[in-house]
Amino acid sequence: MKKAFITRRKSLLVAASAALALSLSACGGGSGTTTPPVASASFEAGTTMAKLNQAKKITIGTKFDQPLFGQKGLDGKPVGFDVEIGKAIAAKLGIEPDKIEWVETVSANREPFIEQGRVDIVIATYTINDARKQKVAFAGPYYEAGQALLVNKDDNSITKPEDVKGKKVCSVTGSTPAKTIVEKYGAELVPAANYTACLEPLRNKQVVAVTTDNVILAGYVDKEPDAFKLASDQTFTKEPYGIGLKKDDTVFRNWINDQLEGFAKDGTYKKAWEATAGKVIKTAPELPKIDRY
């Protein structure tokens, strides 16, 4: 008797989850991605470009949980600005978008993955800094993220960091954005364990804003556009995002830098932005000055 009950419950569960999967995949499409044309390029023998062009395959590391930049959709393919840049670079190498192998690179494994050759390049909201330059090389920056403020949708009183002086702002305990908002702009910090935990006090108006990098905040706006918005498209610190690759591959790095400048000229850059992060951050960014170190 008991067994029969369990079996029935199981089949119900299966049916329910199947229905859920169907309804989810139905609205999973139409994420508005641009498909760049594939170039029929040829490269000097021995270069990484030639190798990848010959293999017609590239492995790109990105984040799977950073909405608008790199987020793995329900169809198993990541979408976002980082992903679009990756597709555009692949296209210049003569590689179709569906021949790109996407590998999840979280913050902790980006350098080892590049060093071990498990990925060819990493485009994963990857801030260029000197410590990382010891281990890997960076093309770019292709985008300059920075600290911003997330506020309630109906709040128009805060547009710049100076507006939060003496007011309560939520951020992660001990993080760099938390220090900046307190020490430079005189806000009162409400400390949280992570940024998601800050959303409830903001919703309840116990804090006036949440602060960290604009790309993280834009992800929250993307999820709940009716509840939150960015106080401004302007950022007040600089986090240059680069494309990570093997440290000694200068030829490949210069080639990617050339491509990035090309994307800025031919409109690929702007189109990629508008299809992804531009849905939340309205001001389209200019390609930052490429750091050809």
Place this chain on the structure above:
Amino acid sequence: MDAIFESLPQYWDGFLRTLFLAVISGVIALAAGTLLAAMRVSPVAALRGFSTFYVEVARNTPLTIIFFFSAIVLPRLGVKFEQFEVAAIIALSSYTAAFVAEAVRSGVNSVPVGQAEAARSIGMTFTQVLGLVVLPQAVRTVIPPLINIMIALVKNSSVAGAFFVLELFGYGLQLSNSHGDAVMWILIGVAFFYLLITVPLGLLAHFVEKKVAIAR
């Protein structure tokens, strides 16, 4: 090791806030818990029912959930606090009160029935019986468990660190975020400051117990 000495001001600030949370919540919990225990043994069925219900719900719910309720759900229902410390005190005292109530009730049960009967026979009301005869004896027998509850309260106050209050543990989180290379030392420092509160409490329990113990 240097990280600890550099951060002494933060430790001190966190220590004072932990102490503040524990003392205020402790006083409220002792008062509310004794009241709940009195209700539990009162002749009025409705009071007994309420007290039983409250104690069972509060002590069987994880503290984190009670914190979540007071810091996040209450504001959503319109009860807003200027300071998150208020939410922490509500959570800590309502949780701890249930344990105090149970401890006091066990004390009440340890007072021989004859005491209450004798008090009633000379014409005392229920409040007098309880307040003058039973509770004074009951509380003396439950000093050790009460102090245990207070020690637990001090340690439980660390949950507030995850709910927007910068007490000792909150500072521990903050310091370990900014000194990633010295996490172990930082946590040892945090533990030391907790011990600074809890060890004296244990000694106090011993002392008070010797003073007020009644031989039965």
